[in-house]
Each structure stands twice: as structure tokens, then as C-alpha cells.
Amino acid sequence: MSRSIDLAVIPGDGIGQEVVAQGLKVLNAVLPQDVKLETKEYDLGAQRWHRTGDTLPDAELEALKNHDAILLGAIGDPSVPSGVLERGLLLKLRFAFDHFINLRPSKLFPNTATPLAGRPDIDFVVVREGTEGPYTGNGGSLRTGTPAEVATEVSVNTAYGVERVVRDAFERAAARPRKKLTLVHKNNVLVYAGHLWKNTFDRIAAEYPQVSTDYLHVDAATIFFVTQPERFDVIVTDNLFGDILTDLAAAVTGGIGLAASGNINPTGAFPSMFEPVHGSAPDIAGQGKADPTATILSVALLLRHLGYDTEAARIEDAVSADLAERDGGTARTTDEIGDALAVRVAS
Amino acid sequence: MSRSIDLAVIPGDGIGQEVVAQGLKVLNAVLPQDVKLETKEYDLGAQRWHRTGDTLPDAELEALKNHDAILLGAIGDPSVPSGVLERGLLLKLRFAFDHFINLRPSKLFPNTATPLAGRPDIDFVVVREGTEGPYTGNGGSLRTGTPAEVATEVSVNTAYGVERVVRDAFERAAARPRKKLTLVHKNNVLVYAGHLWKNTFDRIAAEYPQVSTDYLHVDAATIFFVTQPERFDVIVTDNLFGDILTDLAAAVTGGIGLAASGNINPTGAFPSMFEPVHGSAPDIAGQGKADPTATILSVALLLRHLGYDTEAARIEDAVSADLAERDGGTARTTDEIGDALAVRVAS
Ligand SMILES: CC(C)[C@H](C(=O)O)[C@@H](O)C(=O)O
Ligand SMILES: CC(C)[C@H](C(=O)O)[C@@H](O)C(=O)O
Numbered sequence: 275m276s277r278s279i280d281l282a283v284i285p286g287d288g289i290g291q292e293v294v295a296q297g298l299k300v301l302n303a304v305l306p307q308d309v310k311l312e313t314k315e316y317d318l319g320a321q322r323w324h325r326t327g328d329t330l331p332d333a334e335l336e337a338l339k340n341h342d343a344i345l346l347g348a349i350g351d352p353s354v355p356s357g358v359l360e361r362g363l364l365l366k367l368r369f370a371f372d373h374f375i376n377l378r379p380s381k382l383f384p385n386t387a388t389p390l391a392g393r394p395d396i397d398f399v400v401v402r403e404g405t406e407g408p409y410t411g412n413g414g415s416l417r418t419g420t421p422a423e424v425a426t427e428v429s430v431n432t433a434y435g436v437e438r439v440v441r442d443a444f445e446r447a448a449a450r451p452r453k454k455l456t457l458v459h460k461n462n463v464l465v466y467a468g469h470l471w472k473n474t475f476d477r478i479a480a481e482y483p484q485v486s487t488d489y490l491h492v493d494a495a496t497i498f499f500v501t502q503p504e505r506f507d508v509i510v511t512d513n514l515f516g517d518i519l520t521d522l523a524a525a526v527t528g529g530i531g532l533a534a535s536g537n538i539n540p541t542g543a544f545p546s547m548f549e550p551v552h553g554s555a556p557d558i559a560g561q562g563k564a565d566p567t568a569t570i571l572s573v574a575l576l577l578r579h580l581g582y583d584t585e586a587a588r589i590e591d592a593v594s595a596d597l598a599e600r601d602g603g604t605a606r607t608t609d610e611i612g613d614a615l616a617v618r619v620a621s
Numbered sequence: 622m623s624r625s626i627d628l629a630v631i632p633g634d635g636i637g638q639e640v641v642a643q644g645l646k647v648l649n650a651v652l653p654q655d656v657k658l659e660t661k662e663y664d665l666g667a668q669r670w671h672r673t674g675d676t677l678p679d680a681e682l683e684a685l686k687n688h689d690a691i692l693l694g695a696i697g698d699p700s701v702p703s704g705v706l707e708r709g710l711l712l713k714l715r716f717a718f719d720h721f722i723n724l725r726p727s728k729l730f731p732n733t734a735t736p737l738a739g740r741p742d743i744d745f746v747v748v749r750e751g752t753e754g755p756y757t758g759n760g761g762s763l764r765t766g767t768p769a770e771v772a773t774e775v776s777v778n779t780a781y782g783v784e785r786v787v788r789d790a791f792e793r794a795a796a797r798p799r800k801k802l803t804l805v806h807k808n809n810v811l812v813y814a815g816h817l818w819k820n821t822f823d824r825i826a827a828e829y830p831q832v833s834t835d836y837l838h839v840d841a842a843t844i845f846f847v848t849q850p851e852r853f854d855v856i857v858t859d860n861l862f863g864d865i866l867t868d869l870a871a872a873v874t875g876g877i878g879l880a881a882s883g884n885i886n887p888t889g890a891f892p893s894m895f896e897p898v899h900g901s902a903p904d905i906a907g908q909g910k911a912d913p914t915a916t917i918l919s920v921a922l923l924l925r926h927l928g929y930d931t932e933a934a935r936i937e938d939a940v941s942a943d944l945a946e947r948d949g950g951t952a953r954t955t956d957e958i959g960d961a962l963a964v965r966v967a968s
Pocket of ligand 1: 360364365517551809810840
């Protein structure tokens with residue numbers, strides 16, 4: 275195992291700065307003495323775009339390639355037209371670095387506020403495809419702005435892309451105690467893509483007889499997310515369905531203040547990127563109100579990806595213990611939560 | 622107002638038969654003596670397909686055109702390959718009859734089981750586009766079944782199609798007490814379609830200064846559906862997002878046993894079609910276990926569409942009163958629920 279980590283940091287916009295600072299604080303606290311951590315900050319996001327018009331210049335994309343991993347805070351600001359930073363920066367990174375596994379665990383930690391009555395036992399992980407589907411930017415518009423406009427969005431799905439994410443999901447399911455994998459799609463309407471996903475899933479399932487499998491349409495899946503979330507173990511799904519389902523999953527497991535994610539390229543050909551599921555929340559930026567836990571849990575995913583399993587588990591246990599002791603009465607600042615977790619992981 | 626109703630009935634598969642029977646029972650009970658109700662049943666669905674290979678032959682499509690409206694139970698059976706009946710029958714009807722308004726109200730009735738803690742005050746309606754988006758069947762697959770397969774799904778959006786549904790939604794919002802309309806899309810990623818939807822929405826908003834407006838990405842919308850559903854009044858969205866959101870809406874408002882829908886062509890050029898949001902539930906078919914309330918509420922939407930507002934309201938009030946008095950202890954049969962509601966609307 276490499277005993278040094280060369281980390282690229284993209285704080286980004288809004289609360290991104292604040293939560294990333296806490297993520298780094300906890301990362302520093304959890305790493306053993308002999309692991310050398312180097313970080314390099316990249317100034318990307320809304321401010322940079324306003325200043326220079328750049329979203330992600332080639333030179334920086336090249337430079338980012340040389341790091342072991344990337345920690346990202348949040349991207350987006352209402353002052354920037356919708357889509358500019360999402361497509362020009364965030365999705366550009368996911369596509370350029372072929373992050374075909376968008377890993378999003380959902381766990382209802384003790385003592386957290388879920389909108390669901392009865393506090394079901396939730397502990398699943400969504401393996402969201404990250405490089406295909408309707409996210410490819412394939413589409414266009416004709417006669418834009420006229421009454422005769424036609425705008426299209428093309429969902430692109432390849433056997434290559436579907437197989438690798440489905441295979442990864444089976445591996446993850448096989449490694450978990452419950453060994454259950456659910457495919458979510460909409461193959462009764464999106465018959466071409468649905469056929470490819472379902473056939474690939476069924477074919478690979480034969481190689482994993484120990485994994486029990488299930489199929490749900492995406493609309494039905496949202497029902498089970500609120501009525502029976504305990505039924506899920508691992509879910510594999512396409513890029514757009516995964517986007518929708520993981521926000522819902524975050525909502526039922528205590529909110530997006532706790533939802534972590536990893537944009538992973540398991541081949542190691544490019545650095546993987548870890549980020550909270552939440553956005554830049556400009557309304558509360560700079561006020562010390564943001565919950566850095568999602569970023570800190572994303573750091574745990576980052577550590578596990580780099581082979582530091584013990585340290586990853588220490589962070590997750592610390593979050594669990596911290597949440598169990600949080601009392602609803604006094605809201606802690608971003609910094610205070612970071613401090614508390616840094617203390618816990620160090621001891 | 623015409624004092625006769627010529628209704629086409631498509632019971633369909635599974636519990637479709639049972640719930641439609643109760644819908645007709647309540648319809649008969651609520652109609653004033655002088656309104657002549659004629660019904661004609663169409664044998665369409667899984668059994669017909671197995672027998673003849675037909676999903677919806679042209680002659681029947683032509684015949685259906687001549688009715689005032691269509692009442693549909695449920696379509697689909699595991700013995701039929703996924704997509705055959707959905708595309709060949711249900712969606713074929715929606716497209717052939719240009720049902721561009723897919724109207725789906727969500728209301729948390731008293732005394733119903735919601736998975737949400739705190740029983741928020743939910744009363745909104747989703748205006749789902751019904752004839753475009755990823756539902757057009759536009760797409761295909763290349764090198765099918767090989768490791769080099771590419772499968773695409775094209776979301777088609779036109780200014781014509783988007784404008785008419787957005788306009789309808791503004792009309793509905795303007796007619797409601799809260800006068801609030803939320804557009805749901807994903808315009809930070811689906812930039813071409815998103816741009817068309819958002820621009821159309823903003824342009825038409827200027828004609829309705831009395832309606833307050835809001836925009837949410839679909840992923841964020843699912844969060845608010847569970848954390849703050851009371852914030853919604855009218856929602857307008859595309860075909861696929863509407864499909865997903867209305868199942869989630871049904872789940873948080875007491876389950877799909879209560880969710881009604883109308884596939885509406887407001888121009889009157891073709892008959893509109895009313896159906897419960899739920900599917901054919903083959904696992905409980907024929908056992909008298911299905912809740913016919915969603916179908917009965919769909920009959921209310923049908924009556925309102927045909928101008929029988931008083932009768933529609935009588936059904937809705939009856940359902941509300943019936944639910945308020947339902948006691949969790951004794952489960953009633955499909956028939957008993959239909960009987961109870963028929964008695965209430967008649968008195
Ligand atoms: C910001 C946006 C492009 C992004 C996505 O849609 O993937 C976000 O919603 C997410 O889930 O990471
Ligand atoms: C059965 C299916 C084609 C249909 C849809 O996707 O529209 C259903 O889910 C619905 O919501 O009416």
C-alpha cells in the first residue's frame with residue numbers, strides 16, 4: 275500500500291469551501307503518522323468562471339490526472355446559467371476520468387431525523403452508472419426559441435458501459451452479508467435501453483448464484499424507498515435514475531447533510547473523485563451552518579478506495595457515535611462538527 | 622351539457638376487472654336519473670394478446686374514438702414480455718388520442734396510512750405531459766445482443782407539446798386557492814429539453830401574474846415530496862419525471878390504492894381516458910383484496926371532465942368520509958368498499 279496520498283482538492287462554490295476544510299481536518303486526524311498527505315487546491319467553480327470564463331481548462335484537467343484522488347466540495351451558483359458548471363466542470367470530470375461507478379451508500383444512522391414514521395432499518399448502497407445514459411450531452415435543439423422548436427436528449431447505453439457497472443454491483447453485493455442486488459430501470463417503456471440493462475443483468479447474475487436478484491421499475495422503486503427501504507441491499511441503475519433515487523435515499527436517511535458519494539474509476543486509470551451528494555447551498559454559505567458530515571463520510575469512501583480500510587471505518591464509526599450523541603437542542607457549527615469528528619477519529 | 626354518457630370500458634388485466642366493476646357501480650349510483658349511461662366493454666390486455674397476438678387492432682382503436690370517455694382498469698401481466706402491452710396498448714391509446722395532460726392529484730385523506738411521520742397536509746396535483754419526452758418510443762439498438770451493442774432512448778420535446786401542457790398547468794394553478802405552480806425538470810443536465818421547458822414556463826408565467834412560480838430539479842423534488850410535501854400546489858413536468866414523481870406522491874399519500882389519474886385531451890378531439898395509477902397486481906387478482914378507491918376517484922375525474930362537477934365532488938366527498946370512518950381492524954373486500962361508496966354517493 276502506498277504510504278503517501280497526493281490529493282487534489284476542489285472546494286468549489288458556496289458551502290463547498292467550509293465542508294471541504296472539515297473533510298481535510300478529519301483526514302489529517304485519521305491518517306497514521308507515517309502516511310504523507312499532500313494536497314493541492316484547484317480554483318474551479320463559479321468565481322473562477324465569472325473572472326475568466328473558464329470552467330475546466332485542459333491544463334488543469336491534465337494536472338488533475340496526476341493525483342491519487344480528488345476531494346470536491348460543491349459546484350454551482352445561481353449567478354451562473356444552469357448547466358454551465360454542471361456540464362463544463364462536474365460532469366466533465368466524471369466523463370474525462372471515466373468515473374463509471376457513482377457509489378452512494380445510504381444508511382439511517384442512530385438519532386438522525388428521518389421523515390419516515392417508524393424509523394425503518396435502512397442500509398443500502400446505490401451503484402449509479404456515471405458515464406452514460408441521458409448524461410452524455412447527446413441531443414440538441416432545432417429552431418431554438420421559435421414555436422417550431424424541437425429539443426432532444428439522447429440516452430446512450432452500451433454493452434461495454436452497462437456490463438462494467440453491473441459487474442461491479444454484483445461484486446459489491448457478493449461481499450455484503452445480505453448479498454442482494456436490485457436492478458432499477460424502466461424497461462416497460464424504455465425498451466431498447468431496458469432490454470440491454472435487463473439482459474446484461476440476467477446474464478451476469480448466472481455468474482453469481484450466491485447473490486439474490488430483483489428487478490423494479492424506477493417508479494415502483496420510489497414507492498419502496500419510503501414504504502419498505504429495508505428491503506434494499508445493493509441497487510444498480512442508470513445515471514439519471516440513480517441521480518433521482520439517491521436524493522430520495524438521502525432524504526429518508528436523515529437528509530443530504532449526511533449523504534456521501536464516490537465517483538470511482540475502479541481500474542485506477544484516472545483518479546477517483548469524492549464529494550457530498552448535496553449542492554453548494556448558497557443561501558447558507560459562509561455562516562458556519564453547513565453540516566460537513568457528508569463530506570467527511572466522502573473522505574471515508576476516498577480512504578477505502580485508496581486501501582485505507584481501517585481509517586475509513588474509523589471515520590464511519592466516529593460519525594455514527596457522534597450522531598448518536600448529538601442532542602437536538604444545540605446546533606453545532608460546521609467547524610464544531612469537524613472538530614468533534616477529528617477528535618473522535620484520532621483517539 | 623349532454624345528458625348521456627357513452628363510456629368505453631377496458632377492464633384489462635389482474636385486478637383491473639374487479640376495480641372497474643366497482644367504479645361502474647359508483648358511477649351508476651351517482652348519476653342523476655335523467656342521465657343515460659351506456660357502456661361498452663373492450664376485451665384488451667394480456668388474455669387477448671395470448672389468444673390472438675393483438676394488443677390494440679385498428680378497428681378497435683377506431684371504435685374507441687366514438688365514445689365520450691374511456692375507463693381503464695389495469696394493463697400488464699408477467700406472462701407477457703415487458704413493454705408489449707405497455708407500448709402496444711396503454712401508451713398507444715395515450716398517444717393515438719393525444720392525451721397530452723396526464724392529470725394526477727395527490728391528497729392525504731384523513732385516516733389513511735402515510736409512511737411520513739407527522740402527517741403533513743398534502744394536497745397537490747401533478748400535470749404530467751403525456752405525449753412526448755422519453756415515452757415516444759424514439760430510439761433503437763445496434764448490434765443487439767453483442768458486446769458491441771449500443772441502445773438509445775430519445776426524449777423528444779417540442780415547443781408545441783411543452784407549451785400546451787404548461788399553459789394547462791397555469792390555468793389549473795390559477796383556479797386553485799393557493800395559485801402556485803412548480804416546474805420540475807433537470808435543466809442543469811438535460812440542457813436542450815430543459816432550456817425549452819424553462820423558457821416556455823417563464824414566458825407563459827408572464828401571462829399569469831397571479832400565479833406564483835418555482836423551479837426544482839427532479840432529484841431535489843423527490844426530497845421535498847418526503848420532507849415538505851405541503852409546499853406543492855400544482856406541479857408541471859415531463860412524461861418520465863411525472864411517472865416517477867406520481868408513484869412517490871401516491872406512496873406518501875396513503876398508497877397507490879388511492880391514486881387516480883386522467884389521460885386528458887382537453888380539446889375534445891378524442892376521448893379522454895381515466896385509470897388508477899396502480900398496476901394489475903396479479904398477485905392479489907381475483908381475491909377481492911384490491912382497493913377500488915383509486916378507480917372510483919378516477920371516475921370522479923372522468924365526471925368532472927364531462928362536466929358533471931357536482932357528481933364528481935359527491936364521489937370525492939364520499940371517499941373522504943369513507944376513509945375517515947374506515948377502521949384499521951377489519952379489512953373490507955373490493956366489493957364492500959364499492960358498495961359503501963355507492964350508498965354514500967346515492968344518498
Ligand atoms: C449537479 C448535478 C449535475 C449532479 C447530477 O445530476 O449528477 C448532482 O445532482 C448529483 O447527484 O451529483
Ligand atoms: C405501465 C406504464 C407504461 C405507465 C407509465 O409509465 O406511464 C405507468 O407506470 C403509469 O404511471 O401510468
